[in-house]
Amino acid sequence: MNVFRAALYKELLLQWRTRARVLSVVVFGATALLLMSFAIGPDAGALRLHAGGFLWLALLLSSTLTLEASLEAETEQQALEGLLLLPVPPTILFYAKAVANTLQLALLGAVLVPVAIVLYGAETARPLALFGLLVLGAAGLAAPGTLYATMTARARAKQTLLPLLLFPLVVPVLIAATKASSLLILGDPMRQLAAWLTLLGGFCGIYWTLCGLMFGLIVED
């Protein structure tokens, strides 16, 4: 547990030190949100209808930048190999990294929500539930994202490879998170929210287990 806390502290410290870069990801996400409204046109009703989807698309597009950055610090001076030689168990490394990436993505989402409120009028009566959804959705992106970013950081053509592997995989996350966000923004008369959150939770449960188990296989040289 001490080692996990130390590994998590390392991730958060690294993120804090490279916060200028985090800020540029926020700007990227906000820009993506703005651009998507141009695909719909200045129709306030339609924009509000699609706000949930735009939010998650912006988050998904930004996530590849976040994930790549989280691996860059480890590959510059082969810090990842150094960590394995200390030795830190790969499982601990994975979970620390995935938790840190979840937090960063959730934070990014929390910053993008006000942007979506301003641009699309996407207010919700249940802000806490929306934040919980952001954390759950971010967790769904972070677990497979961390695993794939660790692979692609050491492959050729890494910039294109990560989205190519990650995006098809997280289709269920995108669907469930978009639906749930829309229900929170537009209202949930049929009480469907719980079903989508269950789907998202199931996805997280499966991939947080599976990726943690297999991380050791891909970091060994």
Next chain:
Amino acid sequence: MILPRLASPNLAFALVALGVLLLLAGSYYGLFVSPQERYMGDVQRIMYVHVPSAWNAMLLFTLAMGCALAYLWRGGWGWDAHHEALLEGAAVLSFLLCVQGSIWAKPTWGVWWDWDPRLTTTAVMLLALLGILALRSAVDDPEKRATWSAVATIIAFVDVPIVYFSVRWWNSLHQMQSSPETVSAPFIVPLRLNAFGVLALMGGLALLRARVAARRTAKELGPALPPMPAGAALEA
């Protein structure tokens, strides 16, 4: 070169020939013998290739997943070679499925794509397979390539049912599942013939493709460890 033990190419050629024959027979039966479907007309006949493609795409992906697991657990370049071949086979069939699905959707519903859960899942599966194949082509070290793509295949395979159910809930309007038990005999015969035809053809092609993959890997791995030259190493 270290070549893994693989099935004889004669078996592969025999399977390809059998597959072609079955497909010819099935297509003849499907196009000229079985009666026109009452509601959908001749368009329905695309089911005689569509359904067998679907079954076999899933089967090939499942087998690829099996090879991935076997490589990770047991090791052996034969598993990796078959993994690669089956991934490509599954990708080809998934692509054909998407095309056939569009051809079917246009006259039936008036649109090329109707977000049916099965068709949409197939499209996601195709993209996932292409992603794994891109990963394979971007990693030069044979061991890393084999391990990483095996991990990616397992992760993508587990995703298929989740994608299916999430799309199904997302788009509750969808077609009823058709299985050969619910349709009458003249429809079943071409379906069965083509199903085994596609299986034999793709199986044979996959065996041949695995041979190519195994040869390439063997070439990349180079010679086995050369024997120690006599007297080169002095024991202390």
Next chain:
Amino acid sequence: MTGELALDARGLARRYGGRWALAGVSFTLGAGQALALVGRNGSGKSTLLRLLSAALRVHAGEAQVCGADLRRDADAVRRRTALLSHAAYTWEALSARENLVLASRLLDQDRPQERALRRLEEVGLAGRADDPVASFSAGMRKRLALARTLLQEAPLVMLDEPYGALDPPGFRLIDGIVRALRAEGRSVVMATHQVERGATLCDRGLVLEQGRVAWEGPAAELPHNSGLLRGSEEGA
């Protein structure tokens, strides 16, 4: 040679793609002894050190490292060895102190701040402890990497070209550290081009040539027996 062995390698081999960088290396090193590893660029020194510290997977052969089996118990090998590699294993965005404190915490050691500072003083970086590593010169990075290696307090310390990038005071620093390690009863393996220094600091000498052991004997005889090296310089 004492009864206990720090290293017992039998036919260790590793390939990169199709090239065998290390083609079957066998040698032993007694506990508490020091080995100077000599050889031209590309002769396999770094690969050997990375294999013995379980940074790389072994492709053939086996080894006992401080009593742990390299192939079966890589974790124990990693706990008993510390490697000064070509890569500094540092995080560029963090300061020297933070790098060491984190490493110490990840090792689950007590008083990480104190330990980090002591190691920084040891390698002469105390004055720059709070500067980000990104601003460090190659020599300073080497010193920091050395501090990190010493922090692990492993019974077997492996140094890959410790003199590289260092200034003359740095040379003396390395000499002092190797002597101190030996006084503490730790085993040392150092790969170096400084044959004379290796000969005076170490007990045993090993010359690698194209991934194989070309000579093995007492370190004192190393300068005379690394004729292989000198010959290659003249010949080239």
